[in-house]
Amino acid sequence: MVKDKKRWRLLRDLKKGKFCFLIGVDNWSIELQKSEFNSLYFLLLRINEQLLVIKDELMDEESITFELEQLPWYIHLEGKKKRMEFKVCF
Numbered sequence: 001m002v003k004d005k006k007r008w009r010l011l012r013d014l015k016k017g018k019f020c021f022l023i024g025v026d027n028w029s030i031e032l033q034k035s036e037f038n039s040l041y042f043l044l045l046r047i048n049e050q051l052l053v054i055k056d057e058l059m060d061e062e063s064i065t066f067e068l069e070q071l072p073w074y075i076h077l078e079g080k081k082k083r084m085e086f087k088v089c090f
Contacts, residue, residue: 030090036072040088043073055081 009029011022019031032040047068058064058081065078074089 039070040073043068043070043075047075047077051077051084 021032021037
């Protein structure tokens, strides 16, 4: 599996063994175990669901912040209706 966008990429190669997922952004990347990747994936789904619930109710100038933590991940999403900044910490 390869997802390649302008600034990021996602690779999955189960033949690599323990660290079979790679997430890359610009000149930075991280290799993850399957369990680490799955926990990040489900946390991202949760924050996306929360954003979708309220996004249509936000006014254009209104700011919003979401934070979710589930070890080993911390996700921070903030911005306005039309522009969000997203940070993930491991």
